[in-house]
Amino acid sequence: NAGVTQTPKFQVLKTGQSMTLQCAQDMNHEYMSWYRQDPGMGLRLIHYSVGAGITDQGEVPNGYNVSRSTTEDFPLRLLSAAPSQTSVYFCASSYGTGQGGEKLFFGSGTQLSVL
Amino acid sequence: GQQVMQIPQYQHVQEGEDFTTYCNSSTTLSNIQWYKQRPGGHPVFLIQLVKSGEVKKQKRLTFQFGEAKKNSSLHITATQTTDVGTYFCAGGTSGSRLTFGEGTQLTVNP
Numbered sequence: 001n002a003g004v005t006q007t008p009k010f011q012v013l014k015t016g017q018s019m020t021l022q023c024a025q026d027m028n029h030e031y032m033s034w035y036r037q038d039p040g041m042g043l044r045l046i047h048y049s050v051g052a053g054i055t056d057q058g059e060v061p062n063g064y065n066v067s068r069s070t071t072e073d074f075p076l077r078l079l080s081a082a083p084s085q086t087s088v089y090f091c092a093s094s095y096g097t098g099q100g101g102e103k104l105f106f107g108s109g110t111q112l113s114v115l
Numbered sequence: 116g117q118q119v120m121q122i123p124q125y126q127h128v129q130e131g132e133d134f135t136t137y138c139n140s141s142t143t144l145s146n147i148q149w150y151k152q153r154p155g156g157h158p159v160f161l162i163q164l165v166k167s168g169e170v171k172k173q174k175r176l177t178f179q180f181g182e183a184k185k186n187s188s189l190h191i192t193a194t195q196t197t198d199v200g201t202y203f204c205a206g207g208t209s210g211s212r213l214t215f216g217e218g219t220q221l222t223v224n225p
Contacts, residue, residue, distance in 0.1 A: 033212075040124060042203060043158065043215040058212065090157060101146040101207050103160040 002026050006091050006107035013081040013114045021076040021110050023091030031094045031102070032074040036060065036087040037109075043090065049074055050097045081114045088112070117142050119206045121216030129224050134191040136219035138204035146207045147180055147187045152218070153200045161189075194223050 007022045025032065033048035045058030049068040063085060065077040074093075078085060089110045094102040118141040128134050138147065146165045150158040162171055164180035164187060171178045177190045187206075191198055201220045205213040 035215075040217055042119075042121075042217040043205075045212055048212060092158075099207070099210055099212065101148070101163060101165065103148060103163060104150075104158070104205075104213070106157040106159070108157050 004091055004093055004105050004107035006089075006110050008110060009108065010111050011113070013078075013112065015081060015083060015114060017081050019078050019081065021078075021089055021091075021112075023074045023076065023107060024072050025074075025091075025093045025105070026072065027093065027105065028071060029093035029095055029105070030071070031097055032068065033058070033092050033104075034064070034066065034074070034076045035090045035092060036085075037090060038087050046076065046089075078112075083114045086112060086114045117206065117208060117211065117214045119204060119214045119216040121204055121219055123219055124217060125220050125222075127222045127224065128194050130196060131193050134194050134198070134221055136189050136202050136204075136221075138187045138189075138206070138216050140185045140206045140214075142185070142208060144184050144206040145209050147184075148205045148207070148213065149178060149187075149189055150203045150205065151200050152203065156200075158203060191221075194221070196223050196225055199223050 004025045030051045034046040035043040044060045047066040049055045091107040092104040096102045148163045149161040152158045168182045169180040175192045179188045201218045203218045204216045
């Protein structure tokens, strides 16, 4: 099993550009989520999904869009990149709905720099 | 909303010394999870605690959940260089998503 796969690993964008961070899992997990990690701020939830066709906002959703057309894939879209979105992004998945204490499986992360 | 605070933010120890990180929640938790992130890596699940006063051990690591289910700690006995990384707690409450603490970055000098 590959687990949770994220691409790309590194990305540099110019302010105003758009891009999509890809996330795929092969564990048949219903719950998928996106976090951003900034120094001294831990992991903050951007968006999450409890199943195909269902998404919801997390703690810091502004500037990001998501969709969930299949159980396996949960892409994160930056519509118009800003320097404040420079961060490391992690995709994570789990069994269940994400509210029952199920452990999270993380992807290897995407380091994004916005100039 | 729910807040989870973790201290210290950084800890430098000599190999063989003990290490403890503390996690405090503004609300009563239904469960708490601990994750380890190696430098340049991704968070990896270590353990989950769900019962008041629960204590679990994994080799040199001891995890505790407070009686009031609002705080937790991770203690490492006799640190090794392989313990280097950032340790995160994540608190869960009924009907809400996990909230992560800020993490404690541990460095171990050989």
